[in-house]
Amino acid sequence: MSLLSVRDIGIEFGGVTALSGVSLDVGPAEIFAIIGPNGAGKTTLFNIISGLYVPKKGRVELRGEDVTRYPVHRLSELGLSRTFQNLQIFFRMTAAENVMVGRHLHEKRGVLPHLFALPSTKKQNAETRAKAEELLAFVGLKGISEQTAGNLPYGALKRLEIARALASEPEVLLLDEPAAGCNAVETAEIDEIIQKIAARGVAVVLVEHDMRLVMKISHRIHVLESGRTLAEGSAQEVRRNPKVIAAYLGKHAGEEAAHA
Amino acid sequence: MTMQALLRRHGVVLGLAVLVLVLPLVLPSNFYFRIATLTFIFALAVLGLNLVMGYAGQVSLGHGGFFGIGAYAVAVGPTHFGIPVWAALPLGALLAGLLAFLIGRPILKLKGHYLAVATLGMGILIAMVFTNEAQFTGGPDGMSVPRLVLFGWSARGPVTWYWISGVSLVGAAWLAMNLIDSPTGRAFRAIHDSEPASGVLGVNVARYKLIAFVLSAVFAAVAGAYLALYDGGVTPRTAEFLRSIEFVTMAVLGGLGSVIGSVVGAAFLTILPQVLTVFHDYEHVVLGLLIILFMMFLRDGIVPTLARLIFRRRP
Amino acid sequence: MAQFLQYAFSGLTVGAVYALVALGFTLIYNASGVINFAQGEFVMLGGMVTVFAAAAGVPLPLAALLAIAVAVLVGIALHLFAIEPAKGASAVTLIIITIGASILLRGLASIVFDKRFHALPAFIPGEAWRVGGASILPQSALVLGGAAAVVVLLWVFMSRTLVGKAMIATAANRMAARLVGINTVWIICASFAVSAAIGAIGGILVTPITLTNYDVGTLLALKGFSAAMLGGMGNPLGAIVGGLVVGLLEAFGAGYISSAYKDAIAFLVILLVLFVMPNGLFGRAGVERV
Ligand SMILES: Nc1ncnc2c1ncn2[C@@H]1O[C@H](COP(=O)(O)OP(=O)(O)O)[C@@H](O)[C@H]1O
Ligand SMILES: [Mg+2]
Numbered sequence: 001m002s003l004l005s006v007r008d009i010g011i012e013f014g015g016v017t018a019l020s021g022v023s024l025d026v027g028p029a030e031i032f033a034i035i036g037p038n039g040a041g042k043t044t045l046f047n048i049i050s051g052l053y054v055p056k057k058g059r060v061e062l063r064g065e066d067v068t069r070y071p072v073h074r075l076s077e078l079g080l081s082r083t084f085q086n087l088q089i090f091f092r093m094t095a096a097e098n099v100m101v102g103r104h105l106h107e108k109r110g111v112l113p114h115l116f117a118l119p120s121t122k123k124q125n126a127e128t129r130a131k132a133e134e135l136l137a138f139v140g141l142k143g144i145s146e147q148t149a150g151n152l153p154y155g156a157l158k159r160l161e162i163a164r165a166l167a168s169e170p171e172v173l174l175l176d177e178p179a180a181g182c183n184a185v186e187t188a189e190i191d192e193i194i195q196k197i198a199a200r201g202v203a204v205v206l207v208e209h210d211m212r213l214v215m216k217i218s219h220r221i222h223v224l225e226s227g228r229t230l231a232e233g234s235a236q237e238v239r240r241n242p243k244v245i246a247a248y249l250g251k252h253a254g255e256e257a258a259h260a
Numbered sequence: 261m262t263m264q265a266l267l268r269r270h271g272v273v274l275g276l277a278v279l280v281l282v283l284p285l286v287l288p289s290n291f292y293f294r295i296a297t298l299t300f301i302f303a304l305a306v307l308g309l310n311l312v313m314g315y316a317g318q319v320s321l322g323h324g325g326f327f328g329i330g331a332y333a334v335a336v337g338p339t340h341f342g343i344p345v346w347a348a349l350p351l352g353a354l355l356a357g358l359l360a361f362l363i364g365r366p367i368l369k370l371k372g373h374y375l376a377v378a379t380l381g382m383g384i385l386i387a388m389v390f391t392n393e394a395q396f397t398g399g400p401d402g403m404s405v406p407r408l409v410l411f412g413w414s415a416r417g418p419v420t421w422y423w424i425s426g427v428s429l430v431g432a433a434w435l436a437m438n439l440i441d442s443p444t445g446r447a448f449r450a451i452h453d454s455e456p457a458s459g460v461l462g463v464n465v466a467r468y469k470l471i472a473f474v475l476s477a478v479f480a481a482v483a484g485a486y487l488a489l490y491d492g493g494v495t496p497r498t499a500e501f502l503r504s505i506e507f508v509t510m511a512v513l514g515g516l517g518s519v520i521g522s523v524v525g526a527a528f529l530t531i532l533p534q535v536l537t538v539f540h541d542y543e544h545v546v547l548g549l550l551i552i553l554f555m556m557f558l559r560d561g562i563v564p565t566l567a568r569l570i571f572r573r574r575p
Numbered sequence: 576m577a578q579f580l581q582y583a584f585s586g587l588t589v590g591a592v593y594a595l596v597a598l599g600f601t602l603i604y605n606a607s608g609v610i611n612f613a614q615g616e617f618v619m620l621g622g623m624v625t626v627f628a629a630a631a632g633v634p635l636p637l638a639a640l641l642a643i644a645v646a647v648l649v650g651i652a653l654h655l656f657a658i659e660p661a662k663g664a665s666a667v668t669l670i671i672i673t674i675g676a677s678i679l680l681r682g683l684a685s686i687v688f689d690k691r692f693h694a695l696p697a698f699i700p701g702e703a704w705r706v707g708g709a710s711i712l713p714q715s716a717l718v719l720g721g722a723a724a725v726v727v728l729l730w731v732f733m734s735r736t737l738v739g740k741a742m743i744a745t746a747a748n749r750m751a752a753r754l755v756g757i758n759t760v761w762i763i764c765a766s767f768a769v770s771a772a773i774g775a776i777g778g779i780l781v782t783p784i785t786l787t788n789y790d791v792g793t794l795l796a797l798k799g800f801s802a803a804m805l806g807g808m809g810n811p812l813g814a815i816v817g818g819l820v821v822g823l824l825e826a827f828g829a830g831y832i833s834s835a836y837k838d839a840i841a842f843l844v845i846l847l848v849l850f851v852m853p854n855g856l857f858g859r860a861g862v863e864r865v
Contacts (some may be wrong), residue, residue, distance in 0.1 A: 013862065043865075050460055052865055076462030084865060088457035090450045100443075101450045105462035107443040111471055114442035115435045121442055128443075132462070168461055319667070366850045373610065377804040378849050381842035392835040427798050456865045472793070501797065505674065517856045548679025552657050555672045559664040 002027045003063055004080075004172045007149055009048055018044050018254045019055075019227040026203045031194060033206045033214045036224035042207045043085050045224070046174050049205075050082050053215040062172065076105055081170035083161035085177045085207070095141065098149050099132035102167025124128075135163040140156035140189055155186050162193065166234065172203045172232035179210045191217055215239065270572035271436045280426035284419075291417035295534055297525050300425035301486045303526035306510045307432050307519060308479020313508070314516035315440060317452030318368060319376045321504050322383030323480045328390055328499020329356040330481030331488035335405045336396050345408045349485045356481035357388075357474045364473040368466065383504045391496040402495030405488045421490045428486070432479060433519050439475075440519075448472050449517075480507075513554060515561025524562050528554075577708025582830040583823065584706075588715040588784065590723035590822020592618070595777035595800025597806065597814035599770035604747035605809050609658055609794040610667045613677040614799055615792030616684075618772045621778025622787030623684055626693040635698070643775045649680065650771025654764045670689035680705070684789035695783045718780045726778055726815060729769070738765055746809075784815065791841075805845050807858030816856060821845075 002025035010020045019041040024030040034042050047053040049060050051072040059068040062078045070078075081102075090098050107128060113121045130220065137147055141161040149160060157179055165173055175194065179187045191213055199202045208214050214221065214235075221238045223230040231241045238244055280300075287293050307325055312318050333352020337343035343351065367378045390397045399405060408415040415424060439445045447468040450458040459465050488494040497503075506529060514525020532550065536543040558565040598616055602609045626644035628633055636672050666673075698717055703710035733739035745752040745762045753759050778787065785791075802821045806813025821841050828840030854860055 047865055052456055053460070053862060071464075072459030072461050073464045076460060080460075082460055084457065086863065086865070088324070088454040090453040090457065091451055093446070093449055097449075100445050101458070101463065102461050104443060104447060109443055111439075111444050111475075115439050117442070121438075125442065139282055164457075164461065240501045245488035264863050367846075370849055370853050373808050374804055374849055374853060374855070377801050378846055381846050384842050387834055388839045392833075456863075494758065501610050502793070507670055508667075509674060512667050516667065542682065544678050544682030545686070546682075548675045548677070548682055551675030551678065552672050555664070555668050555675065556657070556661045559661065 004049070004205065005061040005064075006045070006049060006058070007061070008058040009045065009055050009060070011044060011048060011055045017227055019048070022056075022058075022224070022227075022229055024222050024229075026173070028203055029198050030199045030219050031198045031206060031217050032146065033208060033218035033221045034224060035211075035214055035221060036230070038225040039226075041227040042229075043176055043226055046082060046176050046205075046249060050080060056175055076168055078120055078198070079169075079171035079172070081165040081168045081172070082174035082248060083158075085179060085180070087154075087157050087161065089146070089149050089157050089160065094146050095136060095149050095151055095152065095156075096129060096132045096145035098160055099135050099164050099167050100128045102164040103128045105168060106250075119139060124142045130215055132167065134162075134212075135166055136160075138166070139163045151238050155182050158182065159190070159193075159236055162190075166197065170202060172205070173197060174205045174207075176207045177209060178206070179208055179213055208235070270437075273430060275432065275522065276433050276520070277430045280357075280430055283372075283426075284495040290418045293422045295531060297418055297421045297425050297490060298423070298537050299523070299527045300429045300485075301483050301490070302507075302510060302530055303439055303527065304425070304429050304432055304486070305434055305480040306475035306507055306514070306526050307429070308483070309418035309507050310476075310516065310519070310522050311436060311439070311448070311479070312469075312476040313511055314521075315445065316448040316469055316517065317467055318472065319372070319508075320473070320476070320500070321376050321381040321508060322379035322386070322464070323476065323507050324499050324501060324503030324505075325383035325386030326356040326360065326477040326480035327503060327507075328386055328494075328496075329359065329402060329483035330484030330486075331405075331494045331498045332390055332397060332484075333481070334408075334485045334488050335403050335494045338406045339403065340396055345406055345489070347354065349482070349489075350471060352485050353481040355476045356477045357528045360474045360477035364470045365466075368469040370472060372538070375409040380501060380504070383499070384501050386497055387501065390499055393431040397496070400496060402493055402498075404493045405491070407492070408489050413491070416492075423485070425486055425490075429523070431490040433523075436519050444468070509551065512561060513551065515563040515565070518561065518563045518567075521561050521563035529560070578830065580707050580709035582826045584709060584711045584715060586823035586826030586859065587819060588718050588781070590819035591719050592777045592781045592795070592818075593798045593802045593821050594815045594818025595722055595725060595773050596724070596795050597803040597818045598811060599774045600799055600803040601811050602742075602766045602770045602773075604803075605616070606742055607615060607658065607763040608666065609673065610666070610800070611653075611767075611862040612670060612796050612800070613653060613680060613772070613792070614671040614770065614774055615794070615796030616677055616680040617646045617650060617774025617792075618781075618795050619787060619789065619792040620649060620680070620690065620771075621685060621710065621775030622695070622700075622782035622791070623688050623693070623778075623789065625779050625782065626695055626777075626787065627688055629695065635695075639779045642779055643772050646771040646775035646778075647768045648757070650767040651764055653769040658767075659763075660759065681789055686744055688789060689814055690789055692786045692788045693782070694786050695779075697783045698762035698780075714780075714783045718784065721780045725773055729773070729811075732769070738762070742769075759815060780825065801842070801845055805848060807855030810857045812859035813855055 002043050004026045006022060006024045009022045022045060036042055048055045051070055057197060059066050067075055067078060107124055133145055136142060139162050141156060141159055162178060187210060194204055195217055219237055221235055222232045223238060223244050225247055230247060231238055231244050251260050283296060287296060287413060309323050312320055330352045333355060334345055334348045337348030338345050363382055368377050391400055447463045450463055451465055451468055455465050510525035510529050513528050515521025532547060536546050539546050596618060601612045603609055621642045624645045625638045628638035628641050651677050657676055661669060661672055677774040697714040699713040701713055733743055735812050741757045741762050744757060745759050749759055798821055802817035803814045805820060806817030824844050825837045829837035832840060
């Protein structure tokens with residue numbers, strides 16, 4: 001059974017259809033890319049899957065459970081996490097604290113022990129912090145844990161979001177343009193990070209404009225255009241699909257992709 | 261790194277404790293003790309307000325109402341219901357917390373200015389009850405409050421209340437600092453910066469806003485009870501909406517999201533009017549001018565802005 | 576029925592003033608994003624300057640014009656010396672600055688004028704009119720008519736003049752307005768001036784009915800702000816409707832339920848409306864973009 005399953009999703013904003021009839025399934029350890037030009041509806045789809053938008057039509061299932069109208073925070077309990085294209089960093093908190101928030105569901109949440117800083121809370125704080133440091137190191141952000149996130153460069157924030165999303169130990173991870181604004185070296189690092197995450201059994205859904213990256217690491221690719229599915233298949237299949245070449249990749253990009 | 265953070269955290273509480281201990285050595289008269297006591301009491305309320313406003317990022321223009329509930333609890337409880345004063349105080353805090361819990365659920369769904377006007381309305385509604393239910397509250401003239409008596413010892417006078425309010429403030433600062441550096445406090449701060457990201461990470465946004473709101477109401481109610489007990493009386497002015505505005509001004513002036521800022525902001529608006537009486541008629545002109553100038557030049561509040569200026573010089 | 580009409584008239588009269596204050600909030604908010612809690616002081620200045628100028632022998636129409644001019648100057652000064660220098664500060668910081676300005680203006684008024692209550696003679700002297708068994712003061716009609724005239728004038732100003740159009744453009748998108756060459760600082764300044772004038776006119780019209788003193792601004796700002804939020808922040812029509820509704824709620828609440836709780840009724844309704852419509856009566860819902 002697939003971990004994440006999206007069935008016939010449709011949504012509109014002020015009468016304008018942003019998505020219609022989109023379905024997809026993602027399984028464990030799979031890297032599943034969603035590509036499409038700007039405004040195709042990729043981010044909107046992520047927002048629906050993660051419970052931020054309620055679709056007009058269709059449903060989202062996590063391990064077979066219909067979660068379409070669940071409140072956002074319940075989805076995290078069911079193993080979903082994500083990053084944001086337009087950074088949603090806790091910019092007044094330190095880098096480590098950003099990641100620590102990701103551990104929220106793994107922590108004891110009684111308020112009274114927190115108020116009185118009982119030994120159990122202190123111990124838990126130390127554990128959470130250690131875990132956060134570990135994750136920061138995993139995404140290549142060692143040594144910046146005490147810096148205020150608002151002061152960090154863009155590239156670092158992109159990784160910080162990944163570390164934070166990983167902190168909740170998700171089974172399904174949505175990454176919205178993780179390599180946007182990154183240079184070649186950084187992109188290569190993110191490539192490696194994503195593959196490591198998938199290798200642990202996590203279903204990774206990747207929205208990305210860097211075609212080299214997408215074609216290289218994705219097991220399957222889903223192409224969206226103007227809110228509709230254009231094609232789905234392996235990198236090879238998508239690359240050769242005439243509709244995709246014509247409508248999305250264009251001549252130049254098509255050639256580039258063919259050489260990748 | 262972590263050691264430094266730990267030091268800084270205890271530093272705040274320790275510094276405050278030292279201040280409370282040392283201040284009596286230099287305060288020349290009961291008049292000064294009174295001002296210090298009022299500062300501590302207001303700081304207690306502002307500290308609570310800071311939890312919801314400075315940390316969780318949810319504005320409240322109605323905390324004067326919770327302050328009033330605490331104040332009237334120690335007045336009405338003993339006078340009309342025979343509840344001993346020492347029990348009326350926590351009961352008032354509980355009542356304020358309960359009301360915050362009930363009204364917070366629908367109100368905290370609102371955002372920004374809409375939340376501001378809703379909390380404003382809530383505060384005004386509470387204050388109206390104090391003004392109009394005269395058979396219980398004495399109406400616009402208010403009512404007297406019996407002394408707090410503990411084990412046969414009666415708490416009265418500025419010096420006694422200096423110690424009660426000072427120790428309470430240090431305790432409250434300790435609680436607040438603990439909370440801020442816990443999963444609950446991190447949830448508050450996360451909500452302030454990004455609600456979508458908080459939710460996606462499993463933080464129940466509505467629940468944590470409510471927790472912050474309830475806690476801050478309890479802080480305000482305890483402060484209100486202290487003021488009523490110290491003054492030996494209470495009037496609807498204790499809870500009027502200008503009080504709520506005053507709390508917000510104290511919190512913002514001192515610095516949102518700063519425990520020390522809460523104390524500095526409370527001190528600013530408590531001490532300054534006393535000093536400004538030398539300007540006689542010009543008192544309010546100068547006060548208004550100072551508020552404008554301080555906010556203009558120390559935009560993030562006195563404590564955070566100065567802290568940044570000082571720490572920037574260090575490598 | 577007569578009683579109902581009576582309450583409706585008095586509600587509309589007060590509501591018209593709230594509507595003007597709410598409109599002032601909306602203009603400044605739209606142009607600059609600032610919630611100006613000194614808005615009520617413009618109303619106070621309108622009334623007080625007229626009273627004192629008239630007492631000094633200035634003919635009433637001139638005194639009123641003088642009052643509007645003073646309010647406008649104060650509005651411009653508020654922008655130039657308090658808001659503009661703090662550009663870029665957070666919303667709460669700016670709000671506290673306007674609260675400081677409100678304290679400052681009240682303090683100044685208590686010195687320049689005094690702390691007593693003052694009245695003006697009715698602009699249209701004469702008996703109350705009888706309408707459907709209710710009596711309506713000519714001055715009340717003048718408040719309503721005056722407020723309506725202000726709204727119409729404002730509408731013409733906004734839709735027909737270059738400055739007005741620039742104000743609308745700035746409200747819609749400050750960055751884009753700047754790019755097409757609109758001097759947005761100037762436009763924000765103009766919005767403070769217009770806002771101040773509107774408030775002052777309200778203060779002048781209503782003073783013969785409700786009296787004025789240095790301190791009336793606080794409560795008016797509170798009601799005007801609530802009215803603007805009830806209507807939906809940033810929506811001028813919402814501000815007007817919100818103001819009238821708050822006025823009517825107060826009058827009917829005081830008449831039919833309890834005069835002691837008249838403010839409570841208004842706020843209770845505001846709370847209930849916001850629970851159902853979290854963006855006010857005319858606010859657009861929209862999905863928050865992420
Ligand atoms: N909250 C919203 N309100 C109105 N329109 C929206 C909202 N979110 C997305 N849209 C619209 O939906 C379409 C798809 O946008 P988006 O999902 O961001 O595209 P992509 O991520 O593929 O670039 C766009 O036309 C966008 O304007
Ligand atoms: Mg996108």
